[in-house]
Amino acid sequence: MTDWKNPPKLFIPGPVHVLDEVYQQLARPTLAHRAKEYSDLHGETVTLLKKILFTEQNVFICSSSGSGGWETAARNLISDDETVLCCMCGAFSDKWASVFALNGKKVEELKVEWGQAVTAEMIDEKLSNGNYAAISLAYNETSTGVTNPLEDICKMMQEKHPEVLILVDSVSAMVGLPIKFDEWKIDMTFASVQKAFSIPPGVAVFAVSERAMAKSKTVSNRGYYFDLQQYAKNAAKDQTPTTPAIPQIMALNYQCNRLVAEGMENVWARHKEMADFVRDWAKKNFGLFAPQEYASNTLTAIANTRGIDIASLIKTIKEKHNLLFGNGYGSLKEKNFRIAHMGDMDMESLKQLLSYIDQEIN
Numbered sequence: 001m002t003d004w005k006n007p008p009k010l011f012i013p014g015p016v017h018v019l020d021e022v023y024q025q026l027a028r029p030t031l032a033h034r035a036k037e038y039s040d041l042h043g044e045t046v047t048l049l050k051k052i053l054f055t056e057q058n059v060f061i062c063s064s065s066g067s068g069g070w071e072t073a074a075r076n077l078i079s080d081d082e083t084v085l086c087c088m089c090g091a092f093s094d095k096w097a098s099v100f101a102l103n104g105k106k107v108e109e110l111k112v113e114w115g116q117a118v119t120a121e122m123i124d125e126k127l128s129n130g131n132y133a134a135i136s137l138a139y140n141e142t143s144t145g146v147t148n149p150l151e152d153i154c155k156m157m158q159e160k161h162p163e164v165l166i167l168v169d170s171v172s173a174m175v176g177l178p179i180k181f182d183e184w185k186i187d188m189t190f191a192s193v194q195k196a197f198s199i200p201p202g203v204a205v206f207a208v209s210e211r212a213m214a215k216s217k218t219v220s221n222r223g224y225y226f227d228l229q230q231y232a233k234n235a236a237k238d239q240t241p242t243t244p245a246i247p248q249i250m251a252l253n254y255q256c257n258r259l260v261a262e263g264m265e266n267v268w269a270r271h272k273e274m275a276d277f278v279r280d281w282a283k284k285n286f287g288l289f290a291p292q293e294y295a296s297n298t299l300t301a302i303a304n305t306r307g308i309d310i311a312s313l314i315k316t317i318k319e320k321h322n323l324l325f326g327n328g329y330g331s332l333k334e335k336n337f338r339i340a341h342m343g344d345m346d347m348e349s350l351k352q353l354l355s356y357i358d359q360e361i362n
C-alpha cells in the first residue's frame, strides 16, 4: 500500500501540483445550483475566462475531464456525411481522431511522426485536395512535448480555408500558452482544469464560436450530456444543464482571478522562463525530444540519449524525495521522460527536482 494521504509532489503533465490556497477553495459550503449564488459564481467565472481566452463569444463550464471536449466537438460540430481532417502527432491527437470515428464521423488522417509538429503548409495541402468540414489538432501534444504552430495555422485557415471549422484541443496549453480565440478565429477549444489551471480534476472549460453554435443546430444526434445547445440555453441564466462540480468551479473562479490579476502576457512569460530553465538542463544532460522551435512551454519531453533506466530513476526520486515526474507516453516509455512546468509550478521546485536527478545520473 502507498501512503495516498501523503502523495508525492507532482511534476507530471497532469494532474499538476496544486497550492494549498486552491485546495481551500474546494472546502467552501456548496451552493444550490439553481440559486442566485451559483449563478453569481458561474457568471463571474465565465467573465474572467473570457479575458483569459481573449473572447467575447461563448464560454461553457462542463463537469467532465478534457476528453469531454473531444466528444463535444465530435457530436456537435460534424454531421454524419462530413469529414474532419484530424492532425495527428502523438497519443492525444491520435485518440481524438478515434473519438470522431467512435461517434460515427468520417475521419481523414494527417499524420506526422511522434515528436514532430503539424505545420500550416501540411494542413493547407490536405485541405486544398479534399472536402472537409473541420480540422482538429492538439495545440500542445502532451505525449511528445510538441507545441503546434497554432497561430500560423489559424492565419493560413483565415486566408485560404475560411469555411473550414478549427477545433483545438488546448488541454495542456490553456493558460500556459497564448490563445487569442476571437482574433485567431478558432471555432472550439477546451481544457481540463488539472493541467495549467492547477486545480484538482473534475471540470473542463470550453470556448465555442458563434458560427460553431449555429453549425451545431444543424447536426443531428448531439446526444444529451454534451449538447452545446443545452449548454447555451443554461448559460443564458449563468447555469449548466446538469449539476456541476461546484467545488472545482469555486477553485476555477479563484485561479482565474489570480491569472487576470497577473496579466496573461506575464503568465505566458513565466511559463517560458520555467521551460527555458528545464530545456537548458535537458540539453546539457540529455537532449530535447521535440525540435527546439516547437518545444512546449508547459512541459518538456527529454530524450533519453544516455539510455538510462527511466522507470528506476523515477522510482528512486519518488522514494528518496517524494517527488514524481513522468515517463514517456505509451511506446515512448523508455525513450523519453517528461517534466511539467505549468500553472503553479515554480522555479525553486524545478531547481530542486533537477538537482536531485543530477545526483542520480552524474
Ligand SMILES: *Cc1c(COP(=O)(O)O)cnc(C)c1O
Binding pocket: 014, 065, 066, 067, 068, 092, 138, 140, 141, 142, 169, 170, 171, 172, 192
Ligand atoms: C490530458 C490531456 C487530455 C485528456 O484530458 P482528460 O482531462 O484526462 O480527459 C487530452 N488532450 C491533451 C493534449 C491532454 O494533455
